[in-house]
Amino acid sequence: MNKLLLILLFCYYLNAVDKKINVENGTVYFLKTEKIVDGRVEIGKKSIAFIPYNDSEMLAIIPFDYKSSLGEVCAKVFSGAKELETLVFNVKKGKYKEENLTVSSKHVTLPSKELRKRTSKEYADAYKIYNKVTKKNYLKKKFALPMSTKTTSEYGNARVFNGKIARYHSGVDFRAKVGSIVKVVNDGKVVLVDNRYYAGGSVIVDHGYGVYSCYFHLSGFDVSVGDVVRRGEIIARSGKSGRVTGPHLHLSFKVHGVSVSPLHFMDKFNNLVLN
CATH class of the missing domain: 2.60.40.10 (Immunoglobulins)
Structure with a gap:
């Protein structure tokens, strides 16, 4: 037992x-x-x-x-x-869908020991951040979306790359041309700005007490590590870097090291907490 x-x-x-x-x-x-x-x-x-x-x-x-x-x-x-x-x-179990995607084979099976080492380090470095609980609460306002475009892929969908189930979608995708403005969803502190193999151009913002918002596949950055940002501030430009099928913004949330639905989090916080 x-x-x-x-x-x-x-x-x-x-x-x-x-x-x-x-x-x-x-x-x-x-x-x-x-x-x-x-x-x-x-x-x-x-x-x-x-x-x-x-x-x-x-x-x-x-x-x-x-x-x-x-x-x-x-x-x-x-x-x-x-x-x-x-x-x-x-x-x-939530009602999550399945998506079939075709991407470059180099982003499905890592071709070299060096790339495997790189992605392992990037993963470990990210979770050192996600598992850190900063005892400062920036969440004093309602959340706002990072852009006003339609979503094209929801959190939790099973991702089938080139016919094989690889993982689930850990965030929500917004339709965006390369270079579109990306705004931070709430107040916080920038803790990562980097170009990574899978996530491409990445910005991670610490909102305090174990809550992080993450912005992936970016083409440019408007902030640096250590910057304190306010809700609605421009932090980056959308792109098509990393493992993608086309340009878009990927938004994900981590709470105490756990990946959760960004839209569910923001909706519940805005409607149940701040009212």
Whole structure:
């Protein structure tokens, strides 16, 4: 019997479940509470701190990975060493589609040891950023889209490259000609500006407390690492760099190292949190 199942059985045995909540893989749950000292949510291997939100409330942003095991997972709310509440999340599969794409073979199977080494380093460097929790909250405003064009590919779609399922789509794509203006979705601090093999021209913005927005396949940059940016500020120009079938902007969100749907995150934050 695995550890997670034992924890769930323990929760039920004590009749200690205060709330059951349905969520979908690849989404987030915003948990609000009155102000508490050293407030946090422990779920799986993660300990998620509550963010000071307003004069009377705090907020914990709980992510559920696209690859999460479906079914029930137990979470506990603490103030210091004191347990306040037990929650059970019922993780269901989201309604995600499948996409067939044709790309250059060099971006499907890496042809050399050097490229494999490069992409491994880029991946590791990115997750060092995503797993860092900066204890500064920039999220004091509603989110805004990075551009006003239509979306062409949604988060969670299975990506079939040249007839083989390779991965799922970890963000949302916006239609954009090369050189189109890209705006930051909310206040934050720029923590990466680079040209990478798969993601191409990349900008990553830290919004504080484990929330990051990422802008990929860019053709040019208007910011540098360390810049503090404000919602709607121009940060880059769209392009067709990296593994792409054509020019567009790819926007993705990472929350405590977990890839989640950007549109779901922004919609829930704007409508449930700030109203």
